[in-house]
Amino acid sequence: MNDEEFEAAGQQMLKYVIDYHKNIRERRVMPDVKPGFMRKLLPDHAPHTPEKWDLLFKDIERVIMPGVTHWRHPHFYAYYALSTSYPAILADILSDTITCSGFSWASCPSCTELEVIVMDWLVKVMDLPEAFLSTSPGHGGGVIQGTASEATLVAVLSARTKFINRAKEKSPSMENGVALTKLIAYTSRQSHSSVERAYKIALVKYRILDTDEKQALRGDTLKKAIDEDRAKGLTPFFVCATLGTTSSCAFDNCKEIGIVCEQEDIWMHIDAAYAGSSFICPEYRPLLDGVEHADSFNFNPHKWLQVAFDCSAMWMKNSNDIIQSFKLEPVYLKHDNEDIMPDYRHWQIPFGRRFRSLKLWFVLRLFGIKKLQNIIRQDIKLAHKFEEYIRNDPRFEIFGEVIMALVCFRLKGSNEINEKLIKSINEDGRIHMVPSRVDDTFFLRLSICTTRTQNHDIDFAWKVVSEVADNVLKTTN
């Protein structure tokens, strides 16, 4: 593909992107293909000679789109939002063009420096503790991870190293594995599955703690668990608190948890993957109170801040903890600037890294904070609009509280009827949602996921839910 062909194909692709968004309402939000559908549409060998662009371009509609779950569709209400935006797409073109692997400052200074700067910008926008600034007197700083699950894992591994080293200071002959058997981590029953998974990868003991009636982990629950475990001779070392759980968007009490963690000298990590973006609005920032006690904090700009996946923003109070866990230095990577600017490969699981700060930079500048705040406010307003519909219909009830852009609701009555409802809604196909469960209660989740979702879409979503509920109730009674 030469320059001219690329330019022509690129222009065609730009138009495709615009049309995709413009006409997305004509598509079925959730595809109705069966597993294995694509094999019938493609040859079973790669081509030996180049194919024409036109053929490939046609295959986007013929092969790919029939099996796409349209996360950009205004009627997509599943999981949580995943962002993309024109500025983010433009930034990724530049990132793909430069294609450095920014594992060290020297491997591409701009890749490291822009990341340091935009992560500092976010500290100020979100009023995060100053200890998270790269310019703070300590060793704090921010880094872009791929996903919140990686951020959690990085935090767990850092804390694990710190506590194992501490145990070995006391008993130098102690084996790592034996030191490990003493460590215990905590999280709530409502935290994301990737937290438990991080504990499994770290191979540490862990306890899944109960929450209060608002699905929030409380300080006294944590304190009780810690006391019990210390009595057993264990060393509590890590807590992952969640702000905005995946199931029902509940908020752990980070103020209480943070105080316990400080008193008990335990690493506190806050996972605010989804809700974190809202903290750019002053009125939601109090939800983050307690972050001043955290050793690490993470949220995903790729969820609600218009940055295309993957961009997970993580800060640490002391980057030495993570560097100590990971640093290994071969000759071919030595350079002279390590003390002034971070070598980010020591801050993450993978070795190489893309130039991801570009998309954060493009988005922050081309949207501006005010517009990003407005998007979040508007989405939450839409959620409350849907909440109204639910509250005004005596067949339904709200589950939990609508704080962000997620409405959890259910038909009053059995779980079975609600299982039937969600199945029927997704079979109907006009909107797409996923269900969840807290303890014994099964419910539906309506999550506002796109900036194209508007008032009339919420009216429509309610119409669909209400109609399908009519049918479900009719056929059940």
Add this chain to the structure above:
Amino acid sequence: MNDEEFEAAGQQMLKYVIDYHKNIRERRVMPDVKPGFMRKLLPDHAPHTPEKWDLLFKDIERVIMPGVTHWRHPHFYAYYALSTSYPAILADILSDTITCSGFSWASCPSCTELEVIVMDWLVKVMDLPEAFLSTSPGHGGGVIQGTASEATLVAVLSARTKFINRAKEKSPSMENGVALTKLIAYTSRQSHSSVERAYKIALVKYRILDTDEKQALRGDTLKKAIDEDRAKGLTPFFVCATLGTTSSCAFDNCKEIGIVCEQEDIWMHIDAAYAGSSFICPEYRPLLDGVEHADSFNFNPHKWLQVAFDCSAMWMKNSNDIIQSFKLEPVYLKHDNEDIMPDYRHWQIPFGRRFRSLKLWFVLRLFGIKKLQNIIRQDIKLAHKFEEYIRNDPRFEIFGEVIMALVCFRLKGSNEINEKLIKSINEDGRIHMVPSRVDDTFFLRLSICTTRTQNHDIDFAWKVVSEVADNVLKTTN
């Protein structure tokens, strides 16, 4: 940014991409900025209101480019190649537009299915064992990881789970940490630092084994270590063999290692991050012999196969091993198709994932295998051309063997003089290389990194090396 603004900005960006490549020779391959340079060029706060595209676009040249190490520059000979290409850029525009998070089949069926298909294509192109095909009777299959370091870690964690479970079958009350103290893994002194790092993350014991005179790990060395460790009561469980080491592009003897691993019932992982792409050429495929003994195999199409970073191709003989390590199932992720198509979140460290198979698909179709083979052959030919220059100059010597597109060489004499040489070459700035060291020998690495590097560039590189060597030798004597 509305549709029209996006189209205009996108067109400007496409032209920028073309011009960047066209005029890249006018840029200094390695920037001459000092750490912290960018802070002076940018405000210390994110803007409150949207900025104009034109301003941001100008900042690419004003702020970003002065600090870019140009991996695309024909005079960039450092590390190993990182690919990008027009087809890959186009595919990423589409991927950013769809922005699904393909953690399950249902979250975007096309994202999973295209990955299964193109990974099967590569099995056939590279003549990999049939057990790696998704259609094989076992539980084999391929998955796209972000980096080779993640692939190694996934392999180590899978093997660790398998062996801990085995130990606990015998002694059900044994603690994970205690089982861990028995496990020992191996790799050679020449493997990438990320292998040792994966062992540290897994917290397993490991031994770094010596290599033969060609920097290759041999079967008897491994066997001896295993015997010694078994005699100590340890359980050898994992070997990472490398095909194409980072230091000097050496090849471990996978045939010998594989036989030992089979006899000893140990997990064999092959890391061919860089050299793996060459196995699409029948004449280089014999270097991969022994892969039939491997439990997992990995190479990076983003290194040498024209796919933009990140795209690391990994295959496993039995995906159940990895699924067992990671699987945790919340209600909101349940769907009905799990047995027919993989839920790739169980195959990797992160939870979410981008639609990365698109760029592999675009590249394979728009280049075709023949052209990709030609690129590899041409790069290796250029390496041999540079090798000729070195061999014909009595001041220099080749280190190791030129097998792929990497030439390791040095001035005959002390390490100090070679340290001076590489420092002077990089200060000179006309070309960029990094050095390495094997045992006590310090040497320079010339790695062909871009498809734009041509015969006359090699002549030029030699001219620079030769001139700088003249000066270094003059001032030293």
